[in-house]
Amino acid sequence: MNRRITLITGATQGLGRALALDLAERGHTLLLHGRDQGRLDAVVAEVGDASPGADVRTYLADLGDLDQVHALADRIRAAEPRLDGVIHNAVAGGGAEPLRREVSAQGHELRFAVNHLAPYALTRGLLPLLTASAPARVVNVASIGQEAIDFDDVMLERGYEGLRAYCRSKLALIMATFELAAELEGSGVVVNTLHPAHLMDTNGVREYGLTPAVGVDEGVRPTVRLLVDPALEGVTGRYFDQFTDVRAHEQAYDGEARARLMELTRSLVERAPLPS
Template sequence: MDTHSTENRATEHAAARTRPDSAFDGTVLVTGATQGMGRHLALDLARRGATLLLHGRDPARLDEAAAEVRAAGAGAGAAVRTYLADLADLDQVRAMAAEVREREPRLDVLVNNAVAGGGADPLRREVSRQGHELRFAVNYLAPVLLTRELLPLLTASAPARVVDVASMGQAPIDFDDVMMERGYEGLEAYCRSKLALIMSAFDLADRIADSGVTVNALHPAHLMDTRGVREYGFTPAVPVEEGVRPTVRLITDPALADVTGRYFDRFTDTPAHEQAYDPRARARLAALTRELLA
């Protein structure tokens, strides 16, 4: 009998029993909230009574999402406010963080959910406003910068949580070609950026261990029915709601209040790619990140 597998299944089943309508009145910032899992996550939290800070880069889509989330949370007393920024521009990330700090009295949870997928043309290398490879910029640099800029507010609101939406698709970073200027492929870039995000989550969790702010990463579900999955040519395997449940657990579950520096495959605390535990690789990534975000 595989005891480890049995324990993992028991953990998942217990986590899945979280009441879908259990109350949660914290303030949660969700990036990439205009579509896909971000939008469904916001709807779920609104029904629980949370205060939602919704991020998007398109004003019309952001307004539309906000209206839907307000309607969903009307009976639970949810509040909704919006923040506009293109995460492919680090200046806009800084500006949004400054606006959040100015407008919001507290922040209980930051969910770094926005993502640039593999792309419809995976061989076409794209760059951010600052000239960084686009997936590395949006999936890694932007959430790291946003977290850094909002950390004072999170700490002042402690206990608080940072939830980084990563992926089981992880590929090691080539430090001789971090921006993938040679042999570019979009899915590979995506997988590298997601591993970088996990590595950074582990480092931040170590650095702020006594702050009252936890930092965890997760793979929410495999091949959810999102635009990015379809755009790349994959066949969706599960509805978006399957990714919402484990993400909500990391946001709301009291049993995880002191859990930090972990990577979850849905409900299961599991090892990430081996490079995430390499001290030299983590140090090189941290040094590069400081340089790029200076």
């Protein structure tokens, strides 16, 4: 009855799948997100085989559509008694055709939308449940690959390249982590971010044409640590390279840049009023 309830986005493959298997073994109730119900069902079966009796529920949504992100938050808030942790793991990588610029359902550059806007919007939508469940932890899976955001071309409409878009979106995620952590100071909800491991063996790494350097298990321990380690109780607004608290890209500490990013972010993720 006292199982921790943890949401993992992008849980059908790669690091997300490995996190699900690890946390099920630790006794967590799992809320697994994906955008393909068949793949979700396969992960649930795999978790059940590895950890008989595991409590797993699935949530379907395309994080490239902010309407679906908002609806996902609504469904979780309505269905779940509490929420102890969120791991924002879902990712759009550099892509198999890195020179082809893709956009989200709302017309935003896809990497920026999936890797930054979606986790921010989902966290905001889940805040009532997270704060009611405090102490609670939010873990944003970022990357050591970070590139400064050009506020004259945030959506990379000029000189597009998929890995550049990915690196900018991950820096945006880190900057939003710092802002949200400051906003939630004292609420019992902590927000941290990390680079889990370098060139893990994931579809995204292979799709872009890179050679994996390590297995996904290398990224599980540092990610789970941010979620469960008692020594990190109250630690918030930090960026970790695996287990080490380090500095992110310098733009992440530029107050003016963070304010500009958050103003833009809030304007893009704000929900349209429901029709009367």
